[in-house]
Amino acid sequence: MLDAAITEFSETGFSDTSMDAIAARAAISKPMLYLYYGSKDELFTACITRESGRFIEAMSTGFDPDMRQREQARVLVREFLRYVHEHAQSWRVLYRVASGTAGFAGAVTGARAQITEMITDLIRRGTTVEGASDVDFELTAVALVGAAEAVADRVSEGDVSIDAATDLLLGITWRGLKGVGTHVADGVPAADGD
Numbered sequence: 253m254l255d256a257a258i259t260e261f262s263e264t265g266f267s268d269t270s271m272d273a274i275a276a277r278a279a280i281s282k283p284m285l286y287l288y289y290g291s292k293d294e295l296f297t298a299c300i301t302r303e304s305g306r307f308i309e310a311m312s313t314g315f316d317p318d319m320r321q322r323e324q325a326r327v328l329v330r331e332f333l334r335y336v337h338e339h340a341q342s343w344r345v346l347y348r349v350a351s352g353t354a355g356f357a358g359a360v361t362g363a364r365a366q367i368t369e370m371i372t373d374l375i376r377r378g379t380t381v382e383g384a385s386d387v388d389f390e391l392t393a394v395a396l397v398g399a400a401e402a403v404a405d406r407v408s409e410g411d412v413s414i415d416a417a418t419d420l421l422l423g424i425t426w427r428g429l430k431g432v433g434t435h436v437a438d439g440v441p442a443a444d445g446d
Contacts, residue, residue, distance in 0.1 A: 253278045253288060257299050262341035266296060266353045297359070300350050303342040304363040310335040315370055322426070324374055329421050332367075332400060333407050333414045340408040347405055364401075368393045396425055 256278035260269045271292055275282040289295035314331035316324060336343045346363070350356040371393035376386070400421055406412045412420075 253280065253285060253295075254299055254302055257295050258303065258341050258345055261296065261299060261349050262344040266292075266349050266356070271295075293355070296350075296353075296356060299345060300356060300359045303339075303346055304359060306339070306342070307335060307346065308363055308366055311367055311370065315374075321374060321377065325425055326418065326422060328371070328374070329400065329425075330414070330418050333404060333417050333421075336404040336407050337414055343404065343408045347401060347408075364397060368397050371396055396421075399424060 253274070257269075257274045260274050260277055263269075264273075269292070271282055271285055274295070275285045278285065285295070289298060310331055311328065314327045316327070319327065346360055350360045368390070372386075372389045375392055376389045403412070403417050403421055407414060407417050
């Protein structure tokens with residue numbers, strides 16, 4: 253049922269997906285679908301919960317705090333993009349449908365926060381700039397996660413290969429990491445609001 257729902261939601265969005273279409277795709281009756289999931293909202297929540305969990309598990313599997321930073325970054329980016337490529341419908345439901353549907357965006361925000369926390373820790377451990385702050389690390393991670401999501405969306409559509417996307421994101425990452433905390437290291441304090 254959840255697989256059928258993911259397919260329908262990814263193809264037609266939340267509003268335009270009917271329980272009839274999901275039941276037909278799952279080859280069950282509509283009353284049976286309602287027996288397990290009392291409403292479309294409940295079914296969509298179950299889809300988001302399952303797919304977010306799978307996504308976080310895939311990312312956590314690739315996270316090894318003992319790896320060198322650059323090697324770890326490559327593994328995480330590659331795993332992230334591989335997951336998106338292999339689960340394109342799930343990605344579309346999480347990134348496009350849930351993020352843009354009032355009442356469901358919070359579930360996606362939680363998964364994004366977990367990934368951002370992992371990346372923040374990776375940046376913190378690998379940055380040697382004196383005086384870099386937790387805010388520097390976190391904002392850099394937020395920027396990297398945002399860029400990765402945008403590139404992953406293109407991967408999910410088959411517009412770019414996993415290898416090309418990995419190289420692109422790592423290039424951006426390493427150039428960007430050189431600037432983490434430099435406003436402090438150069439003796440120039442950050443302006444209010446920065």
